[in-house]
Amino acid sequence: MNLATLLSADLPYWAQSLLRVLGGLVAVLLPAGTVVYLFLFKMMSFMQSRLGPMEAGPQGSMQLFAEVGKWLQKEDIYPARADKFIFKLAPLIVLASTFLLVVVVPFGPDALFTDFETGVFYALAVSSVSVLGILIAGWASANKYSLLGGLRAAGQLIAYELPMVLAVVGVVIQAGTMNLQQIVVAQNAGSMFGFSSLGNPYVITQFVGFIVFMIAVQAELTQTPFDMPIAESELVSGYMTEYSGFRFLIFFIGEFATAGVFSMIASILFLGGWAVPFSWFGWTTIDSIDNWMNIVGPLILFTKMIAVVFFIMWIRFSYPRFREDQLQKFAWKVLIPVSLANIMVTAILKVAL
């Protein structure tokens, strides 16, 4: 019995939902957050000519747990004039957005939580839920800096949602499906100019779309050079200013976990996802894939995710920050026209070839 049948057949609906949520948390988000966090911490430290965490565990490998312990011990503070209910709700909404995003990610031929026909559409839709969390975090903090940060975030995330969607449209046209699993299959079963040993990862044909998508992801994650909503040096961490203790931890983990999940989606859409090119083992369709790919698949996806996260963070640690108006100009005057042109070219080639 594989995971998909376990989750679809024998259990009542509430149990399935609970299992999926717990699965999303335990199986994916926590390890992803931990490994991404450690990897990034070390990577960042070496880029900045320092060692990074060294004390907690061998080479600082237990640092995340030490930090969680630290944050949990902190007093739960909220500002006197804050709207308490909404203030407490905001980090959970941000985290929920990340959760909901994990749900559609396929990890192997059968290792997936849900098999949406419109997975791409769903992923792009739920990723914008986090805007709501950030906006109300900024509003409920009763702090001018937070308010400015929240408003900046709202303006920025809406501006960058559009190029992100448009960049993915190219992939959808080329694959002919919005199902993430089938996009993976289409890439690995495909061939380039009759040469099938690499499959057909869309990063090559949809190179423009990939670049636009990654820039939009960078903005969506509010990482430098698009981190004006956080902007430590101007807005003193923006919408997170008033958060401390466990709520801050949720924002903090959410930031890294979302980076991880977006990288997974990027690697599924553009880098071939969990699979290896099917011609290597003589597979043709998704049903003919050997069962061991359910174990190896997640590892492959994880490796690709780490590679993509590395690039996201590389940019983050080496670039200064845009100004708000420059960012809007960049989104509306550069990214959107480029991605529209990409869609047109893709559509023409799809029909012509």
Added chain:
Amino acid sequence: MSLLGDRQQLAYIAAQAADARVNVELETEGMTLNIGPQHPATHGTLRIIARLDGEQVLWADPSCGYMHRGYEKLTEVRSYPQVTALVNRIDWLGSFANEVPFILAAEKLMGVEAPSRAQHIRTILFELSRIANVTLFLGDLGVQLGAVTPVFFAFRDREYVLNLIEGATGGRFHPNFDRIGGLKDDLPAGFIDETRNVMKKLRGFCDQIEDLLFGNEIFQSRTRGIGVIPKDVALQYGMSGANLRASGVDWDLRRDQKLPLAYDKVDWKVITHPDGDSFARCWVRLQEVRESTRIVDQLLDTSPAGPIMAKVPKIIKVPEGEAWVSTENPLGEMGYYVVSQGDMGPFRVKIRSASFNNISITPWLLKGVYVPDIITILASLYFILGDIDR
């Protein structure tokens, strides 16, 4: 208004018009934002009160004095040798440079001149503290603009300079090394070779920062054309140092003044930039670090042998009189007006520190800019709170 730059003037008028329009239609009002006193961009406890319309600044007003320590008054109850320990703390990143003008003023009153070797070593330490100071500025600049990496490089390479200063004086931050008539000690063994190595490293650091930060398109788009200070305005507000030179004024007290320091014995040039914007101010500072390393290198070669202390009495009493000495400190012109009534300590000292005058331009400069540009402009003006509040 004629003194405002075109861009700022237009932005200001547009902001006022937009404010009026919005107020009529929606009955909204602007927001007053307190930047500081506790804010990472203010290097301490400067408070800037900004009236915002959206993210545009209608007016901004710096409010200083949160860290006033009363050094001018404290000098009146100290003897001359004790004062250097106080004034060290004014610009705490380039401490040794604060001592020199005071000591020179006291020497001027006493009619003493330090021996040639002492003058050379003073100049070396003066330039080292300038390098330590501006190196940190270059790293901090990145942080203010959102690039976190340069600051670690800056701290790493400033460490080498601080080690040198510690090796020579015994104090990393507050040397308290300058004496009336010379210096406390001679240079330690091995100092010259070590300094040569460090100067080489620092030139590498300058190249690195130039690649990493100054060549970056985002950095340029954030700083070019932002916070433009025309030549005449800079002079009217009494700006000095790199801020003035970035506005195209060829003015450097190291060259323009005859002081008992060794600047006239080496080959160096004054860096200016015609633009007067934030980028120019940062660029001038970067080039000045390079020039400083050249100055230090040459002084290491040409330092004469000899005593490091002139003949001064054990108990220093400064004859009656008044003296004004100012030098080109890392942040700009720093001067001491010392009034003596023949006692062991000064009767009154007026300290002219560079940052206080440099930030006095902010109400003029910040009109019509956006909130992120406030940070860029403040970072490029480069003040140190101790230097503002004294």
